[in-house]
Amino acid sequence: EADIYQTPRYLVIGTGKKITLECSQTMGHDKMYWYQQDPGMELHLIHYSYGVNSTEKGDLSSESTVSRIRTEHFPLTLESARPSHTSQYLCASSVQGTGEKLFFGSGTQLSVL
Amino acid sequence: SQQGEEDPQALSIQEGENATMNCSYKTSINNLQWYRQNSGRGLVHLILIRSNEREKHSGRLRVTLDTSKKSSSLLITASRAADTASYFCATDDTGGFKTIFGAGTRLFVKA
Numbered sequence: 001e002a003d004i005y006q007t008p009r010y011l012v013i014g015t016g017k018k019i020t021l022e023c024s025q026t027m028g029h030d031k032m033y034w035y036q037q038d039p040g041m042e043l044h045l046i047h048y049s050y051g052v053n054s055t056e057k058g059d060l061s062s063e064s065t066v067s068r069i070r071t072e073h074f075p076l077t078l079e080s081a082r083p084s085h086t087s088q089y090l091c092a093s094s095v096q097g098t099g100e101k102l103f104f105g106s107g108t109q110l111s112v113l
Numbered sequence: 114s115q116q117g118e119e120d121p122q123a124l125s126i127q128e129g130e131n132a133t134m135n136c137s138y139k140t141s142i143n144n145l146q147w148y149r150q151n152s153g154r155g156l157v158h159l160i161l162i163r164s165n166e167r168e169k170h171s172g173r174l175r176v177t178l179d180t181s182k183k184s185s186s187l188l189i190t191a192s193r194a195a196d197t198a199s200y201f202c203a204t205d206d207t208g209g210f211k212t213i214f215g216a217g218t219r220l221f222v223k224a
Contacts, residue, residue, distance in 0.1 A: 042216040090155055099144035099205030102212055104155030
């Protein structure tokens with residue numbers, strides 16, 4: 001069982017609101033990731049981090065930002081949510097290394113009205 | 114850019130039958146992984162096969178890797194209704210810094 005947690009599980013908000021999606025892991029993993037996934041579609045990497053104070057943009061351009069102040073915490077923020085941000089957001093972590101196994105949270109389903 | 118592509122996109126079988134899913138990728142890899150996702154949930158790691166391995170087993174799962182063809186297959190034997198899910202292959206990019214997922218195969222197992 002993966003020790004990685006995402007909150008909230010579901011979020012419905014209005015356009016223009018600022019939101020933060022939380023992700024925490026208790027496994028001491030250095031690498032963390034945010035993926036965006038539309039229903040039935042592939043996962044797109046939007047942000048990742050190698051460790052504290054490290055953040056990188058992924059392959060899919062995203063208006064969101066992330067921070068990594070503590071090893072266990074990797075929150076994602078949208079300053080002004082829009083309907084186009086409606087999607088599922090999945091957080092994951094792994095140990096350092098090449099192509100290591102990822103542990104995923106249960107995801108946050110975001111709906112922007 | 115998408116590294117792995119699964120085939121077929123969807124597969125419907127009867128309980129007890131075997132299910133085979135294929136994955137093709139574009140560039141050299143260090144490892145290839147298979148994950149499972151139940152509807153609306155996160156992904157769960159199933160199996161990892163390294164580039165110097167050709168076949169790996171885990172319970173009812175059998176994974177093969179052909180690096181010359183840049184392809185992999187996942188076989189689920191004696192399928193159960195509980196195996197209904199989406200299955201994704203994932204590869205590391207050439208630098209090994211990121212894990213890239215394909216579009217997945219949606220498997221339906223009818224009881």
